[in-house]
Structures are given as structure tokens and as C-alpha cells.
Amino acid sequence: MAISELTAQRNTNGGAASTSVTFTYPSTPTQGNLLVAVFSWRGDTEVTGTPSEWSLATNSGNGAGIDGAIYYKIAGASEPTVHTWTLGVSNKFAGCASEWSGIVSASPLDKINSNTGTGTAGTCGLTGTLSQANELVVAMFSNINTYTWASHNNGSAEILEAASTGGSASTRNNTSLATKIVSSTASVNYGATLSTSGTWSSAVATFKEELNQTITQSSLFTESDSIYAGTVTPGAVTVTQSSSYTNSATFFAGAVTPAYTITQSSGYVNESAFLSGSVTAGEVTVAQSSVFANDGVFYSGSVTPGEVTVLQSNIYSNTNAFYAGDVSAAGAITVTQDGAFSNSAAFYPGVVTAGAASITQDGIYSNSAVYYGGDVTTGAVDVDQNSSYANTQTFYPGAIFASGENITQASAHENAATFYSGEVNSNYSLLFDNVYINESLIYSGNLTTGVTQVDQTTIYENSSSFFDANVARQIQAAIEVVVSLNETVINCIYDVLDINVSEAANNIRCSHIENSIIVDYSGDFNIVVSV
């Protein structure tokens, strides 16, 4: 909005000695307009009273009997027409007032300066660089006596001038108000010429133009195409989204049924809305507590890595890949998947098929159903397996508590380092269906078989220290026990005892201490053989 003066509102006042300086606007000023009053007075007293909501822009004075000031105000509703200032001491005064539109209503004042001097050439001094290009510059020139100002320079123009009254001319003063609307931020220094050399005082203030703001609607809001409102109902509906989807209320507050497909063709950014709603696909409820980035279809597409946190409070069913991110179920578990996660059934509780994925668990994993193959990196994590555990791949350290069911290791367990540094507690059977290859580390851990047996269904290849282990129960070797380093010695023992091999296989308990083998046969006697 361009700056413009309401010239009909110009007014001046010049009086004999008084403590009151009054300006009267011809009409009620318009709300939001800038009111400016400049005046000077003889003497070096101060202004002790200011009209309501007027502010001092700047003042000037040289201690030589002429002081001046520039005041301003943004007109309010029902703005008075009369405005009175009070001087500390009665003085002759003279001043001018005006009204301007197009000035910003909030903090309109920008730059100020003031100057004093004696002579005919008066200047206000540089304002310094203006904060914006379009501003109103108000310059006041005042002087002792009734000399007048002319030749205002640099494009400024005097709009009003007034002199005080009473007494001789030399006891009076004169005030000139000059203005200019500038369109650059360049510092300005306005001057004028006094008709006769004399003592003068000047001041300048700049006021910022009101800058219009614009809001532009970039696209038609099409209700019928919107996925921002209403419930998304089941069926064969497909919503194809060609731009970012931001919706907090409607879409996600509704139900999304399994038959519903959402195809997102660009980034999905919806932190608040999605998370506050629920997506219900059959039995599935996914509550998402962080940014969800999905450039595909949710139930048939993928969840991209890194940014997703899914707090799962119910069964999660997803037939496609689920990529990295935290999946927290019931709050205790964090599963980080580094690869494809294929879960066609249920996550909590249910079947987890990790495929090629790695799952890193940082907390307790509680699952009453079956957990299938894949790498499980548990770190220091406990895994509480309440049901059968079947895993064809590697299981890393941590404790496995198979309190309810078997743990079935369906293939070679190739984890010499980690598995056995953990603890395996099974109240039932541990079924190793294949060759168990671990010559050393099982004994650095604690194998506790609980109330039942350890069934070794194939050859158990442990040449050195199986019997040194902390095995408290009977070991039934379905085929044979091969203790390779001590086989000769054992056969010798059989000869000495005159028992057959089958009896030994079924009844002998052996252990060795340093170079001795202790054979406990039928519990009736002990034979110690030195090797």
C-alpha cells in the first residue's frame, strides 16, 4: 500500500508562551494511519506530557533557546482530533501535524537523527541506510526568530510551516515540516535554507511503508478427489496420490480395509495424522509414532528404511517387504530389520518369517508362536520362546528360554562363538536334527537340560570334552558315542570288565580327570584307569 498524505488533515499551531502544545486535526484520523507532529519551543525545557499513545521519534536542541521534537502515533479506533503536549516550562512554541496512510502499523519508526547549528544552512544529518526501500522521511527545521525555511533539498518538500506569536520576533520561534517518500534504502540527509542567519535545530525520522502480503492458492481444492476428508470405505477404490499427502484427520481416522489400495507416487509425509489414526486391514492395527515414509502401497508395498517406527499393538499382517525401522510390539521389543521382512501371517503373536532378513533385537522378544529362519542378532537380549523355535540360520548370542516347547535347530548351527556364550535353558528337549559342530564352545557355556533329555539323533562329534561338561543328566546316544581320543582306552576298559559294547553303550558313564578315566558301570563299582 503506497504511502499517501491526507493533506486535508494538515494542521499547525503557533502560540505565545504556554505549557500546552495542541494540534487539532480537521477530521477524525483514520484508524491505522500514521499521525506525525513536529514542533519546537523557545527555551531548553523538556516535554513533560505526551498525548495518549504518541511516541517520541527524536528530539533536538542546542541549549541555546530552541528545542524541537518529532512525535508519531498510529491512529486507533475513534481517534481524537485534538492532541496536547505539555512543556515543563511555559514557552513560545510552533509546530505542524499531518496524517499519512500506507505506513505499517506495527513498529513504523525506522531511522532518526538530529542536528543543530547557526547560520542559514540547516541539515538533519544522515539517517543511515533505511531498513526497507519505501519509507516516509519526515524532516523538522526549527529556528529562533520568525525567519522561514526554504529551498528544501534532495527532493524533500515543505508541507507546513508555523511560527509562535507574542512579543518581539526575536523571542519567537519557527518550525518547518518537510517530507519525502523515498524508494530506496539509501541514507538521506535533508537540508533547507533559513531566510536569515540564525540559531536552528533540526531532526529527521523515517517511517516504513506498509508492505502488502499475499496468499496465493496454488491449486483448486477438489473435494471429490480429496483423500483428506471422510472415511475411506472398503471396496475396490484406489487413491493415487501424485504429491505429498498431508492429512491429520480424516483419512487415517477412517478404516482402511484389506481390499483398499493406496498408491502413493511420491513421498508420504504425515507425522501427526497417520499416527493418531489407525489403519485396519483385517486384523491389523498399526500405530505409528514417527514419520512414516512410504512411496508405495502400504499393505501391498514397502515401508522404506530408516525413518519408520511402528508401534504394534496387535497383529501386523503384511505380505510384502518391510524394511528397516523399529517395530515395537507391546513396548518391550524392538526389532530392526535390515532386509526384506516377509510376514504373511501375524507378527504378535504368530509366525515371523525372516527370510533373508536380519532382526536385531534390543529388548526382550516374547513370542508364543513359531519363529522361522533368518539371522537373529540378539546382543545381550533375552529371547523368550514360548513355542517351537525353528531356525535354519544363525542365531547369535543371548539366552534362549524355551520354557514351553522344543527348540529345533533344523540345520547345522554354525555359531561357535555366540550361541554358546549364551545360555540355553530348556525344560523340554533340545532337538538337533543335524550334525552339531562345536568342539569347544559348548563347554564355555552352560547346557542345562532340565528334566528331560538331550537327544542326539546323529553322530555327536565331540572328541575332547563333552563329558567334562556340566551335564547332570543321562545322555542317550541313539547311535553311538564316539570319544575319539580315548577310544582305545575305553575298549581296554571293556576288556578288563569283560562286558560287551552294547552294555557299555547303554550303561557306562565316563568322565576323565587329567589322565584318568572314571567309568561308572551300573553304579555298583568304580574302576580308575591311568592313561
Added chain:
Amino acid sequence: MANAIYPKWKEALLQNSADSDLDGTGSTGVWAALIDTGTYTYSSAHEFYSSLSGVVGTDVEVGATKSYTNGTFDGADVTFSSVSGATVEAIVLYRKNAGANTTWRLIAYLDTSFTGLPVTPNGGNITVTWNASGIFTL
């Protein structure tokens, strides 16, 4: 949030309820309000102007040159004069009438697909330029 047509207005429209039409002017026209969503939160249950809060500046009428072709509502651009106050994040269209604002029907909540939003008023005018294709389509 996102753009939304107030469901209650649609409900009124379908039933030809009083003050649901958008072809009036002045005291029965369509008006726009600047909204500070730090104060007001859209609700699909909101029906009348009195449910609004956080109105910034002085409401203005969406000009008389309105159109309704094929369900698309359009109107003249609007200028809010000398706006000061809280930051504006949304625009609400409503249908005024001569009665109390408890009967002025809320039509549309618009906070998406606008350049210039949010806007912090600087005391100057705020002009809203509607999209050339219209404001919204039912």
C-alpha cells in the same frame, strides 16, 4: 490438517437447509476469515462461525462475482486490510446471514496448497488470490 469442506455444511446443502446457499452477497454472502490454528483446530463437527476461534484481522466478503460451474465454487480475490495479530495458517469460508454468528454456516477450511501461508501479519493488507480454477470443488 488439510483442506476440508465442513461436513455439516454439506449436510445442510443436501437438505436445502436455511443459509446453506452460496449465492448471496453482503450480509448473506460468503465471507473469509483468517485463522490462527494455534488457537483454532478444525473439527468435522463444527457447523457455525461461533465454533471458530483465533480469527485474525477483520473478515472480508468473497466478492460478488462468484461462480458455481460444475460444482466448483469461485469468487473474487479478497484483501484483508491492515492486518495485525497472530500468525495465520488457514482461511475459513463461511456463509453469513443477518442473524447471530451462531447461525453462520462454516463452509470450507483451507490451509493446504497456498503459497504465503503461514503469514505473520505486518500491519499491512493481506491479499488472498484464489486459484484460477476456483476455490474448491464439491
